[in-house]
Amino acid sequence: AQSVTQLGSHVSVSEGALVLLRCNYSSSVPPYLFWYVQYPNQGLQLLLKYTSAATLVKGINGFEAEFKKSETSFHLTKPSAHMSDAAEYFCAVSFSSNTGKLIFGQGTTLQVKP
Amino acid sequence: DTGVSQNPRHKITKRGQNVTFRCDPISEHNRLYWYRQTLGQGPEFLTYFQNEAQLEKSRLLSDRFSAERPKGSFSTLEIQRTEQGDSAMYLCASSPGTSGDNEQFFGPGTRLTVL
Numbered sequence: 289a290q291s292v293t294q295l296g297s298h299v300s301v302s303e304g305a306l307v308l309l310r311c312n313y314s315s316s317v318p319p320y321l322f323w324y325v326q327y328p329n330q331g332l333q334l335l336l337k338y339t340s341a342a343t344l345v346k347g348i349n350g351f352e353a354e355f356k357k358s359e360t361s362f363h364l365t366k367p368s369a370h371m372s373d374a375a376e377y378f379c380a381v382s383f384s385s386n387t388g389k390l391i392f393g394q395g396t397t398l399q400v401k402p
Numbered sequence: 403d404t405g406v407s408q409n410p411r412h413k414i415t416k417r418g419q420n421v422t423f424r425c426d427p428i429s430e431h432n433r434l435y436w437y438r439q440t441l442g443q444g445p446e447f448l449t450y451f452q453n454e455a456q457l458e459k460s461r462l463l464s465d466r467f468s469a470e471r472p473k474g475s476f477s478t479l480e481i482q483r484t485e486q487g488d489s490a491m492y493l494c495a496s497s498p499g500t501s502g503d504n505e506q507f508f509g510p511g512t513r514l515t516v517l
Contacts, residue, residue: 322505330510331493331508331509332493332495333508334505337503340503378444378445380444387450387457388435388504389450389458390435390506392437392444394444395442395443395444
């Protein structure tokens with residue numbers, strides 16, 4: 289079955305430290321891949337997406353993600369965490385070019401400590 | 403602002419009552435999606451419209467749920483005879499184009515509490 293797994297429901301880093309949020313998908317065909325961020329009481333905002341162009345994708349707010357087909361992964365990174373990065377992050381995949389419906393991971397809450 | 407809007411933002415109802423939510427997508431976005439998000443989980447797909455046609459429904463969408471998108475503009479999601487298990491955040495998203503890699507733009511959601 290097609291699925292998305294985010295390893296670690298909570299990640300805590302110090303301000304200025306590297307942020308690494310993990311995402312793996314299960315599919316025989318590379319899907320379209322997305323990272324969304326959700327701040328409290330707000331909707332989801334797109335950080336970046338992979339659509340079979342460059343494997344290293346740069347997004348907003350200094351985030352980037354690398355698609356690794358051999359590992360079926362799409363991990364999200366940021367070199368230096370900022371307090372404002374504290375939020376919930378969702379990895380999502382679209383396996384259907386017809387509908388574009390998204391399958392989301394369970395989310396990772398990022399805590400940034402001063 | 404021309405983002406996706408949803409109304410109401412919060413709804414508290416008693417078990418057994420009917421509720422209706424509205425979503426206004428970004429103008430000219432032909433795709434519209436409904437998702438449900440429970441506490442501590444990622445959003446789960448409920449249903450999808452291409453213009454006014456409802457083209458896919460999840461098995462999560464029981465007979466008590468119905469969605470419409472008349473004239474391919476706004477959409478409504480109705481839940482009949484609400485149950486406590488329906489308590490969740492209901493998210494609407496819209497997307498341009500017809501490709502699977504199109505970004506979905508999400509509204510702020512409607513939080514439903516069933517007492």
